[in-house]
Amino acid sequence: MAPRFPTSWVDQVYAASSIVDVVSNYVPLQKRGQRHWGLCPFHNEKTASFSVNADLNLYYCFGCKASGNIAQFVMEMEKFTYPEALLYLAKQFNVPPPPIMEDDPEAEQRRSLRERLYEASKEAAIFYHDQLWLPEHSEALEYLHNRGLDDAVIRRFGLGVSPNEWDSLLIHLQGKGFTIEELQQAALITVKENTRYDTFRDRVMFPIINRYGQTIGFGARAMGTAQPKYLNTSDSLIFNKRYNVYGINLLRKMRNLEQLYLVEGYLDVIALNQIGIGNAIATLGTALTPEQVRLIKNYAPEIWIAYDGDEAGQAATLRALDVLQQEGVKARVVRFPDGLDPDDFIHQHGAEGFRALKPFLGMAFRLMHLESQFDMGNDEHKREYARKACESLQVITEPVELDYYLGRIALKTGIAKEVLAQQMQQDHKNKSNSMYQAPIARRPRREAAAYPQSEFTLAALLATGKLPQNLVVATDFEDEHLRAIVEALLSGKTPAAIMEDAPDEEMRKMAGELFNRLPDLDKTETLTAAEDCLRIIRTSRLNDRIKQLSEELKTQEGSEKSLTLHLISELQSELEKQTQHQAH
Template identity: 40%
Template sequence: MAYRFPPDWLEELRQRADIVQVVSGYVNLKQTGTRFVGLCPFHNETAPSFSVDSQKQLYYCFGCKAGGTVFDFIKDIEHLKFQEAVTYLADRVNMPLPEMANDNEYYERRSKRERIYLANKAAALIYHKTLWEPEGAKVLEYFKSRGLDDRTITMFGLGAAPNNNILISHLKNEGFNESELLEANLISNKKGKYFDVFRNRALFPIIDLYGNVLGFGGRALNDSLPKYLNTSETLAFNKRKTVYAANLLRKQKGLNRVLLVEGYMDVIALTQYGLNGVVATLGTALTKEQAQLMGRFAPEIHICFDGDDAGQNAIDKAIKIFDDAKITTRILVVPDKMDPDDYIRKFGKDKFNAIKTMNTITYRVKRAKKGLDMSVDEVRVNYAKKCSEILAELDDPVEIESQIKNIMIETGFSREVLLAQIAVEKPGIHKAFIKKEIDKKRTISKNTTKDIDIPAAEQLLLAVLMSKKLPFDTFDENLFSSELLKNTFKEIQNNKSAALILDETTKEEDLTVLNRIFATVVPDEVNELMQMAQDCVIKIKRQKLSDELKKMQENLNNLPQEKQVEEMYKATKILEQLKKLT
C-alpha cells in the first residue's frame, strides 16, 4: 500500500482499533483460544469459516479466502479505498490524523460537528415521538394515506413537526444551548426571538452512511411554501456529498444495483415493498460525489425518475455524471409515465422488478426521437445524424449493430449509410471501451484471484516460524523456492508483524498466499513446533532432491555416453541423500 500515513502512526492506530472489537461491530464472534470465529460477512454461509486472530490482529475466511488487517476489513466491508479506511478508523477511535494533530481549529470544528449530530439526533427523536401524539395526528394521517405502515415509519425515523415551537425547550433540557441549535439550523432567530425551522411539516431525517443524523427534509402539509424544505447546509451537512437512505445502503450486502429515485417518498415506498438499495438525492441535481458514493455499493446504478419532462431531463444530466465517473448506468422507465411510488403501490414488487431496464444508449436514441415527425425528410436526416453521434460513443459492434437495425427501420437509411455517418462522428477516445475495462476490474472478487503454486511444506514452515518461538538461525531463506516467501521469511526474522507485512504487500495474488499462511493454526508447544518445522524442512529438501533427480533423468539421453556415466554417479549420490532424509 502506498504510504501517506507515517508507519508509527499507523501502527498506533492498529493497536487502538483492535480488530476483534472492530469486526464485532459487523460479525457475531465467538471466542476459541486466541481466535474468534463467526459467519463470514463477505460470502453467504451457514457454518462459520471466518476467523479473527487477536494476537496477530488479522482476519481470514477459509471459505472465500478474504483476509488481512483491520484496515483491509474496513476497506472491504465499507467499500472504501485504503486511505479512506484508515481515516474512517482513526475517526472511530478519536485519533487525529497526523496532519491534524496540532491543529486546534480542527478539534473545534470536529467537536462542533459532533454537537450538531447529537442535537439532530435528539431532535429526530422528539419529532418521531410527536408523530404518535395528538399533535402529530395530521402528519401521521399523511404518511398513512401514502400507504406507509408503522414498521416502515419507524425504520426511516419519520417524524412530525407541529405548528408550534417544540425544540428549544426540549433540547435545552438536554443540555444544548441556542447557539448550538442555530448552528445545526434546527432553530432560527427572528428579531431576537427563536423559532423552530420546521413547523407543520412531515419530517424525513437525513442520515449518513454511519448513522449520523445530518439534517431533515420537511414536506409542508398545507399550502405553505416551499412545499419541500431541507435543512440548509451546516458544518455537519453537505447536500452534495450524501444521498437519502445512505444508512440503509451500507447495511444491505451484495447489491447488484443501486436504484436512484427522485423523492424521499419513492425511497420509502419501494423499500417498504421489499426493494433494497434505493436512494434519492437531497433535493438537488445529482453530483459527482453522490455518483461515486453509490458506485461503491453496486456494480451498476439504475435510474428511475418520474415520468414527467422534468424527470426525464434530470435523467439526461445524471447519465452524463455517471458516465464521467465511469459508473455503469441503466435506465428504468416506469410505464404510463407513472411515479415509481404510485406504480409499486398499485402493481406490487414483482411487477416493478419485471420492468425492463435499458442501457443509456437505447434510452438516448429513444429520447432523440421523441416528438419528431418522421414523415418529414429533413427531420429524418437530423434524427439519423443525432443517432449516429450517440452510437459513435459505442465500441461494441454487436450493440451498434442492434441499434442500427431500429434506426434503419425508423429512418429508411441503409446500414452502410448509417455506418458511414457513425465513422464520421467517431471520436478519438473510445469511451465505451474504457468503461468496460473498469467494470472488469470492479467485478474481480477475492475468490477468483489466482493462487500461486507454492509447495505446502514451505507455507507451513513459514506459518510455524511466524510463531516466533523458534530460533531463526537454524533455518535458511533458501529453503523457500519463491521470492515472496524468501522475503517474508526475512521480514519475520526482522521482527515485522504479520499485519505490517500485509499492509506493505500490494499484489493481490501475494496477499492471497500470505493471508492463508498467517491464518494457519500451529501448536503452542515449542517442542511440537520444532518437530513440525523439522518435518517441513525434510519434506522441502526431499522435494528439491527429487526434482533434481527427475530433471537429470529427463536429460540423460541427450548427453554423450561418457557424460551419462558421470550423471548416473551424481544421481546415486542424490538417492543416498534422499534415503538419509526419511
C-alpha cells in the same frame, strides 16, 4: 484529508480487537480446529468456506478469495474508510480515543463540535417525531396516512412534524443544554440580527441519517402554502447534500444486493420500503453528484434509476446516466407510464406491478429517448437520429454490445450496420475513448497455486513465528511477491499489518491465502518442514545453475572452459551434500 493516527494507538486497537467477535455480528461462526468457519458474507454459497483466524486477526474465503485483517473486514461490511474503521473498532473494544495529532491541533475541538451537532440533530428528530402523535398535529399524521404510509413505516423512518411556532424547537433544545451557536451551526435555528427562530415550521419532517446511523439534517415538506414546498437543511459542519443520500442508513445490514433503486423523493424511498423493497435511496433535492455515486456504488453492482416518469424526470435520468458512466457504474432505467412517480405507481399498481417493470439498459434508454425527439417517418430525421445515436454509442467498449445496438439503429433507419460503424470511426477517430483504439494490455493475475510451492510453504512456515532467527533469508525466494512478504515478516511486521499494507489486490489475495494456510505443526515439526523446503529450493537452484553452465561450456575454450568446469564441479559437490542430507 483523512486523519492520521499514532502508530502506537493503531497497534493498541489491533491488540484489543477480536476478529471473531466482529465477524460474528454478521456471520454465524463455528470453531473447527484452530479456525472459525462460516458462510462467506461477500458471495453466495451453501457450504462454509469463510475462514477466520483469531490468532492473526485475519479472514480468508477459500471460495471467492476475499481476504484481509479486522479493519479491512469492517471497511468492507460497513463501507468505512480506514480511519473510520479504526475509530469504530476502538469504540467497540473500549480503546480510548486517539490523541490529537501534532500537525492538526484543532482536531479535538472540531471533533467535539461535530459530536454536539450530531446530538442536537438527533434530539431535534426525536422532538419532531414526538410532535407528530399529538392531537394538535393530526393534520400532518393524516397527510402521511393519505399518502399510503402506515404507522410502522412512519416510525421506521422517524418521520415527524415541526410545530407552526417560532421557537418551540429552540426552547426544547436549550432545555437539553445546547447553545444558540451550536443550534445555528446545526442549521436547526436561524439567526438574523437580534432575532432567533426555528428553521423549520409547520412542515412534515424527514430525518436524513448518514450511513453510520447519525442524524445529520432534515428534508421538510410544507403543510400549508409556504414556499418552497420542500426545504432541506442548509450545508453545515455535518451535512452537505452533495455527499449524502436518503435511506443509506438502512443498507448497512443488507448483504449481496444485486442492485440499488435510485429515486427522486423521500416518499418514493419510504413507499418502496413499505412494500418490501428496502434497497432504495434518493438524492437530496439535487441532481445526482459524483460524490453520491462514490458513496453508494460499493453497496451493489448496479444502480437502477427509477426517477419520475415525466419529462423532467426523464431528463434527470439522462444526467444521472452520465454521472454513473463517468464513475464506472453499471446502470439500468425503470420507466413509469403516464408520467407517474414511483410512489404514485405503487398506489395504483401495487408491489407486484412495480416488480413486474422490466428495467432498460442505460444505452437502450438513451436511444429510446433520442428517438422520441425525431419524426422517424422523415428520411432526414432518420439520418440525423442515426448520427446522434452513433455519437451515443462511443462509450461502449464491448464489440458484441456495440454490434447489437448498431443492429437496432439499422432496423430503425434502414442504414446498414457497416455504414453506421464507418460513421463512428469518421466522427470520433481521434478521441481517446473510441472503442476502435487497441485495448491496453493487462498483466494476467496469478493464482497463489502458480507460485513455487516450496517457496510458498516456506513463507507460510516462517509466518507461524516458530522458526529460529536467521534460518530463512529473503534471498531464498526468487518470486518477487513471496520475497516481499518474507522481507516484511523478517522486519517484524505482523501478518495483519502486511495485509493492510498490500500494494494491490493481487498481493492482498496472495498474502491472504498464504496466512490462512499456515501449517498446524509444533516447533520441531515446523523446523523440519522448513529445512526440507530449503533443501528443495537450494537443490533446484543448484541444478538450474549446473544446466546453465553446461550450456555455456559448449562454446568455451582454454582457461574460460577450465574455470567453468571447476565451478560445475563445486556445484555438483554441494548438490551431493544436499542430496545426502535429504536421504538422512
